[in-house]
Amino acid sequence: MLTSTIHILPLATIVRTRVLPQDGRVLVRPGQKVSPSDVIAETSVSRKHVVLNIAEELQVQAAKVDAFVKVKRGQKIAKGDLLADAGGLFGRETRSPIDGRIVALGGGKLVVEISRASIEVRSGLVGTVTELVGERGAIIRASGAIIQGVWGNGKVDAGVLVSLIEKPADVLTPAQLDVSLRGSVILAGHVADPNVLKSAAEMPVRGLILASLSPTLLATALQMPYPILLLDGFGNRPMNSIAFKLLSTNIKRDVAINADIFEKNVGNRPEIFISLPFSQEPPEPRDVEMFAPGQTVRVLSLTKPCQIGAITVLPADPVSLPNGIKTLSASVRLETGDEILVALSNLEVLG
């Protein structure tokens, strides 16, 4: 059975595509080195409009308005500018009530765009631009440690990694946050107190890498100006052992935290990247694997901590789980040495 892999690797080469949802201006060039907060491409989208009924104001039929209009599509206008003039002794005129840009005219109406929202896409890691993607963005190649999470609040930043976690099950409290952490990316366990998130914003920090978060803080987390990345999810869940070990060995290093909001069709998992020196470029991990004996897997559980193990046997046919559900499964030897039967749906291949 085909499955996507989760990357928690001490050294790998990754290739990431950073593109806008529509054409815009690409700000990098091939070969350029980029840092996590560098803007790769930017554009803007129309947000607010004003529809002006010129025919009504001129008191003429809609079909006749075009002859009286004094502006063109795409033209910038300022408040008070003449838009249309019916001419003649008693002809009426229409002046713009606002600043903006003409985006449409026809049917006796004129549409003025009065504001646009900018969209930008950032690098999210330290790497090199290898290729441009039309007018939408670029492909970046980077080597270092990669740790993928399960949830992000949509923000991107980078900073020095500081640990406030000693054991995977630790809970972060507001008292642990002090001004010395300003500008750093904090590695911590579970957060259940909203004051932790607020204090971190006040300092401010450059990011929070957490094992888990109480779901009651979801809305607050989305509003925070800094990235928050969850490695193991919601509820009081300890940090998985592989990520804990890998991140703990990289304390004081610069880390990029790209807390993407996961979209299953895009595959943009939230991830932490730590740029590391190498003598020979490390291999690229595979994004898809067939389940196979020997693979290192994360055994998911929604009510218990996840565990790490290795697949030992892959029965060809569905087998009954302890709760009676029959499904395709695998035997997995856990780090503890225990061997358990797990539904393939509940396994993530680490690679």
Added chain:
Amino acid sequence: MPVSLVEGNSLLALDIGSVTTRAAYFDVVEGQYRFIGMGQAPTTLAAPTRNIAYGVQAAIESLQKLIGKPLIDADARLILPSQPDGIGVDSICATVSAGDVVKTVLLGLLPEVSLKSIENLAMSTYTRVVDTIGINDTRNINEQLDAIFTQTPDLVLVAGGTDSGATAAIQKELELIGLASYLLPEAQRPAMLFAGNEKMQQQVRSSMKNLVSGLALAPNVRPQADFEDLGPAQRQLANIIIELRQRQMPELKELRSLSGGAVLPAIYNQGRMVRFLSRYFDTGRGVLSVDMGAASLSTAMAFGDELFTTVYTQYGLGEPLAGLLNQTNLDELARWFSLNLPSEALRDYIYQKSLYPAYIPANAEELSMEQTLVRHMLQSAMRASIAKLPARYRSKTGLLPAMQPILASGAVLTDAPTLGQKLLMLLDGLQPVGITTLAMDQNNLLAILGAASAQNSLLPVQVIDSGVLAYLATVISPVVQNVSYGTPIVRAKLIRNDGSENETEVKMGAFQVLPLESGQTARLQLRPLLRADVGLGPGRAGEVDVTGSALGIVLDARGRPIRLPSDSARRKELLNLWQSRMGG
């Protein structure tokens, strides 16, 4: 080259769901169509594969292994039609529920007339209504335009005006959507279905065809102010949904070509089959089908030719769970939670499950939580579906109308470890009344058969007759008012054809099971007490023919609606008692 289904030929039917892709094979055995087998594999729509063909191929390979017959050649191409040596298949059809929810804007006139009908149309498939604009909308045109810009809908559904009615107000709304579409980047322009005043169709075609990404015209969903007719528009909408899906899944184009266009949304096919079954069973009652999926929950109710389908994209055991607590609160949700755990455990489960839609409950605790969620979602969906029925099918009590049978699908229901768990989830969630047979569509065949039925009318009949539905139980659910728990409300006597008998008296609040094995038939005599209605009318006694099933005859005297004790400990005790009465 498109291949039409020809009666007597074999059929490969694909069901591409949000989590699982299934491949079912049907062929003629001893002169009758039979369901031969099914293979399945994970759907491969999501990144990094982003190509449903991988999942389809894996499902077909799994099927090949099962039936021992090659359907794909060495170049991974379908062997179509079948060859003289027996390999391959003669025809193919497909049904699709995978894909993003379709963001939809509704345009109409009056809230309780055309807007209501166009909303019913939207909810009959995989949409999420992101804005509604009618003549009573208090926003000015600038605000309406900006709202459409912010939402960037995939689809705009327009209704309004009876066939000899208003045109000016609709014209104004069309101008709005035309303007928004013109201003949007070409790749973001919505598709549009117009199902309003039929006299405007020509005008709509000429003014909108170059402005929207796809335009369809359907007969008026509200041809008269007091008459709604969604059927023809639903067919058009089904085509639009597939067109939109094809943008996300280009591989569908090939499937459509191979099947001669027989690729439609699963809910459309599910509805088509339920309507067919309603005519086929012809019990004088409705037929209900519920499908509890990972991405949505859908219901289809048919009363003869009249069909009412609704897709609840806010309910589902995967991603929609992240928004479940926006629809309800934790206390309400935890009413059906029988474990001695804080309700926060259930809350954490909901959010974590939304991250892992394909996750299968791994222990008894998780299974109980999942089944709690199913009960809540079924109840919420049924309340809404019942409220949408025309008054002639609704009872004053707001209870489910009489249904025979009720069919259930979705892995959480069909794969539950015990028959009792399957039955109780359905009884608690749907709360049927009177005499009903509950059956599991354990291979999720309804939508597949609906897809096949459009071109081969024999196949669904013969396959249904061959016993593909797993009958769980015949359930008698008396309705009685103001009776305290423990009071006898029904006496029942089961007289089997082999002459053996069981007699029982059922008390309010209790469950009774009268065994009647599959294949057996019997007469069931029902004598209600205290004017209880067992489905024959208040206080009316009677005798009905019943057929055996996995659990036999179940007398569910817990009342309708089921009222749970407010005390948490007592409630949990009762829930556990009911579960144990049904075998755990």
